[in-house]
Amino acid sequence: MNQIIKITFALTISCVIAASAMGLAYTMTAKAKKHNHHMNVYNAMIGLLGFGEDNPAPSDLKFLNVYRYIVEDGDKKFLGYMVPVEKGTEEAYEMVLIDLEGNFVEKLEVPISAEKAEEAQDRAKALQKVLAAPKIFAYADASVIATSGGKRLGYVLPRKFPGFRTFIHGIVAMDPKFELLGLEIMEHEEDAGLGKEIEQEYFRNQFKGKSYEKLKTLEVVKKPLPVEYKKYLEKSKWEEGMFTEEQIAEIRKQYKDADIYAITASTISSKAVTDGVKNVAKKFAYRIDKLDSVLKKEKIHAAF
Amino acid sequence: MAIKEKTNKQLFVDGILKENPIFKLALSMCPAVGISTSVMNGILLGTAVLFVQVCSSCTISLVRNYIHPKIRIPTYTLTIATWVTVIDLVLAAYVPVAYKAMGLFVRLIVAFAIITMRLEMFACKNPLPKSFWDGFGMGLGFMFAMMTLGFVRELLGSGMIMGYDVLGFKPLLYFVLPCAGFVTVGLMMGFFNWIEVVYERRKKG
Numbered sequence: 365m366n367q368i369i370k371i372t373f374a375l376t377i378s379c380v381i382a383a384s385a386m387g388l389a390y391t392m393t394a395k396a397k398k399h400n401h402h403m404n405v406y407n408a409m410i411g412l413l414g415f416g417e418d419n420p421a422p423s424d425l426k427f428l429n430v431y432r433y434i435v436e437d438g439d440k441k442f443l444g445y446m447v448p449v450e451k452g453t454e455e456a457y458e459m460v461l462i463d464l465e466g467n468f469v470e471k472l473e474v475p476i477s478a479e480k481a482e483e484a485q486d487r488a489k490a491l492q493k494v495l496a497a498p499k500i501f502a503y504a505d506a507s508v509i510a511t512s513g514g515k516r517l518g519y520v521l522p523r524k525f526p527g528f529r530t531f532i533h534g535i536v537a538m539d540p541k542f543e544l545l546g547l548e549i550m551e552h553e554e555d556a557g558l559g560k561e562i563e564q565e566y567f568r569n570q571f572k573g574k575s576y577e578k579l580k581t582l583e584v585v586k587k588p589l590p591v592e593y594k595k596y597l598e599k600s601k602w603e604e605g606m607f608t609e610e611q612i613a614e615i616r617k618q619y620k621d622a623d624i625y626a627i628t629a630s631t632i633s634s635k636a637v638t639d640g641v642k643n644v645a646k647k648f649a650y651r652i653d654k655l656d657s658v659l660k661k662e663k664i665h666a667a668f
Numbered sequence: 669m670a671i672k673e674k675t676n677k678q679l680f681v682d683g684i685l686k687e688n689p690i691f692k693l694a695l696s697m698c699p700a701v702g703i704s705t706s707v708m709n710g711i712l713l714g715t716a717v718l719f720v721q722v723c724s725s726c727t728i729s730l731v732r733n734y735i736h737p738k739i740r741i742p743t744y745t746l747t748i749a750t751w752v753t754v755i756d757l758v759l760a761a762y763v764p765v766a767y768k769a770m771g772l773f774v775r776l777i778v779a780f781a782i783i784t785m786r787l788e789m790f791a792c793k794n795p796l797p798k799s800f801w802d803g804f805g806m807g808l809g810f811m812f813a814m815m816t817l818g819f820v821r822e823l824l825g826s827g828m829i830m831g832y833d834v835l836g837f838k839p840l841l842y843f844v845l846p847c848a849g850f851v852t853v854g855l856m857m858g859f860f861n862w863i864e865v866v867y868e869r870r871k872k873g
Contacts, residue, residue: 393761
């Protein structure tokens with residue numbers, strides 16, 4: 365008995381010490397960690413829109429988030445879009461409910477500030493107030509609409525889709541006509557030397573510039589990647605004078621409607637990414653179309 | 669019992685060569701097989717293990733007189749887990765570039781046999797300076813083994829060294845897969861044993 369008490373006491377003390385050490389480290393690093401993650405995503409988004417060191421982003425570039433929720437009311441299901449709206453100078457959010465056929469149901473004001481809207485917990489709290497029981501809501505995804513000078517520059521879609529091992533987290537960017545601006549792979553667990561190659565430019569950049577029409581029928585082909593095309597795709601390895609303007613235009617024209625060349629020995633990963641991008645793009649194009657027509661019809665002045 | 673006390677330098681060198689965690693003690697084979705696909709991976713994981721090993725060894729060595737003998741293993745695990753978490757958090761916050769490459773590995777260290785084994789065999793019986801050198805040597809030995817494994821597998825599997833294309837083609841793609849890890853570890857183990865045997869023979873003869 366004495367032993368048991370002694371051991372319990374010793375273990376408890378060790379656990380308390382360990383827990384306080386970990387807690388201390390967490391509170392000291394939480395802010396910097398979050399900032400890093402935020403900057404990572406932000407830089408990826410800027411890059412996908414085609415801005416970089418030699419082409420700085422315009423100062424009035426704004427990233428506006430549209431959050432999609434699935435809302436259930438009894439046995440009826442709706443899509444709820446939390447959209448930023450213009451209201452004087454301040455940014456406000458409105459929840460627009462649309463039924464599954466794409467018809468407007470109702471709009472609700474969400475009492476939340478732009479800063480707090482980025483936090484999933486704060487958002488859920490604010491939504492709880494307007495979507496009271498028996499309505500249930502579940503977060504689906506967030507889409508980012510990039511605007512500059514009141515015009516849309518493009519859509520940036522952070523999404524996850526199934527890969528060969530687990531989910532692949534990526535960002536798909538499209539211009540307002542749904543032409544692909546690019547693909548960025550943020551997190552994945554594919555095999556090194558095989559599926560991991562999806563990170564490489566020669567694979568990712570194949571998606572760049574694919575029109576929406578082509579995207580619908582995009583396939584993966586098991587053919588070797590032409591050498592010249594590979595050199596062209598690896599933009600970060602370009603040297604001065606490697607390609608003339610005409611050559612670039614010609615390559616671009618030649619491969620504009622080409623399918624995606626599979627990575628050697630990683631056809632499944634290649635196919636998973638291609639299908640993922642295809643799905644993300646097609647679904648988003650359909651949804652934003654419906655949302656836009658509803659916003660127009662109901663005269664909701666969204667900030668984008 | 670006339671076991672000679674080892675000096676700090678001996679402890680340090682033994683960790684790298686005579687008692688190398690992977691080639692001699694055959695501990696922590698999972699990471700050796702799973703992650704040593706490139707030299708860079710070896711360096712990153714090696715550095716992380718080095719830190720955790722040194723920190724845990726020192727901690728346990730400091731509190732060795734207060735640990736209840738019946739619950740020493742949970743205490744070791746707790747110590748390792750705490751250090752891994754702290755290092756994970758600090759890296760994520762202040763060295764995001766390195767964290768992006770080694771984040772996944774750092775969390776794996778909690779389950780490494782080599783660290784627990786060093787705490788049980790050495791740190792809980794020896795004073796701080798000795799434990800420090802032992803941990804440092806073991807960590808470096810692990811890093812050295814991971815790097816040599818990574819070198820062989822990266823060169824044969826992807827035709828690259830440190831991410832630079834040196835061969836221009838991939839000689840044996842099979843070497844990047846986990847099963848080839850076992851083959852490589854086996855061959856390297858044999859190679860290092862052979863060196864030791866030759867060395868001992870020379871010394872005698």
